[in-house]
Amino acid sequence: MSKRYGRGHWILRDVDVEAPAGEVVAFAGGNGSGKSTLLRIAAGLSRPTLGTVAARPPVVGYVPHRFSPDERMSAMAYLTHMGRVRGLTTSVASARAGRLLDRLALVGGGHAPPLRSLSKGNAQKVALAQALLVEPGLLVLDEPWSGLDSDAHGVLAEIMTEVAAAGGTVVFTDHRESVTRARATRTYTVGAGRVSPRGPEPSSAEQRPASDVVLVAGRDGRVPQDLVLMVLGLFFPLWMGDYTVTPADLLLGLEAQLTCALVGIAIGVLCSRAVFGRRGHALVAALALTTGALFTRGMPPVNRLFTLMSTTPDAAGLLAPAGVMLALSAVILAVSTAVTQFVAGRRE
Incomplete structure (x- = not known):
């Protein structure tokens, strides 16, 4: 995946990493390298400009x-409220908050002063507690040791190990190489918008838990369900009304659906934010091209195919012209993809 804000420079480019379940993964890099942006994307707080976060x-x-909330409520009241937001009952959230604050040795415990009065280290302990109120499948920690006392350092290391041992994934950042090497099972280096592995990667033959977190570029997994919908759309008329359907009719219908699908994909690729930058501009362009493809008389391949099908009753006689329109739609998709890649490359 890749990330930038507006039309600015790329903060992250072509990032493709894995954070498998049961592992502690570190991202090391200097200030401004994009570590925090990467973690926000992994946590779901920010969307990548290109690509997806899978699993x-x-x-x-x-x-x-x-973590410096300007709140008058106490740490216990805040954590109880956050627990209720996450679906816990008041009693369960309060008990869970109390145990976490005791373990992290928050000064004052449940009777600590308001959040706005806490020191940086104690505020960090509250931040850790709120992340652990419900057992996380993914624990994302951005410079988590910052401000913590030595005892809390050890507790945090124990918590990270426990989450990974329970089948969760821990992802954290730290600029100190000694910390990343001591705490992480795999480490990535972030710099100049790129992310690269550091140190040996686990063998592919190793047994991994079933649930992994993967950041991938451009694969959203929708092709299978789209194909199912296309097949259903092709065969659904067989169960509706009194029709005589020949093999030529089915083949013509398949060619027509593939033609429309390829042109639709081409419009989607060409009118992406990688080309237009702004979502509104991309939407207007997509609507204009779709309208033109459907309603501009005789415009190949979609409208031309519709015209042929409405004026020629013989399905067998339309197979060859429909095949030409299908081939043309494939060429349009290829050209749209090439144009998009060229424009996206120039923008970088």
Whole structure:
């Protein structure tokens, strides 16, 4: 996946990493390298400009780099409220918050002063507690040791190990190489918008838990369900009304659906934000091209195919012209893809 804000420079480019379940994954890099942006994308708090995050667990715990809420409520009241937001009952949330605050040794415990009065270290402990109220499948920690005392350092290391041992994934950032090497099972280096592995990767023959978190570029997994819908649309008329359907009719219908699908994909590729930058501009262009393809008289391949089908009753006689329109739609998709890649490359 790749990320940038507006039309600015790419903060992350062509990132393709894995954070398997049961592992502690570190991202190391200097200030401004894009580590925090990468973690926000992994946690679901920010969307990639290109690409997707696959297999993110339903429960994500996130600790930001800076946690300084300007709230008058106490740590216990805040955590109880957050627990209720996440679906816990008041009693369960309160008990869970109390145990976490005791373990992290928050000064004052449940009777600590309001959040706005806490020191940086104690505020960080509250941030850790809120991320752990519900057992996370993915625990995302942005510079988590910042401000913590030495005892809390050890507790945090224990918590990270426990989450991974329970089948969860822990992802964290730290600029200190000694910390990443000591705590992580795999480490990536972030710099100049690129992310690269550092150190040995686990063998592919190793047994991995079933649930992984994967950041991938451009694969959204929708092709199978789209094909199912296309097949259903092709055969559904057989169960509706009194029709005499020949093999030529079925083949013609398949050619027509593939033609429309390829042209639709071509419009979607050409009118992406990689070309237009702004979602509104891309939407207007997509609507204009779709309208033209459907309603501009005789315009190949979609409208031309519709015209032929409405004026020629013989399906067998239309197979060859429909095949030409299908081939033309494939060429249009190829050209649209090439144009999009060229424009996206120039924007970088």
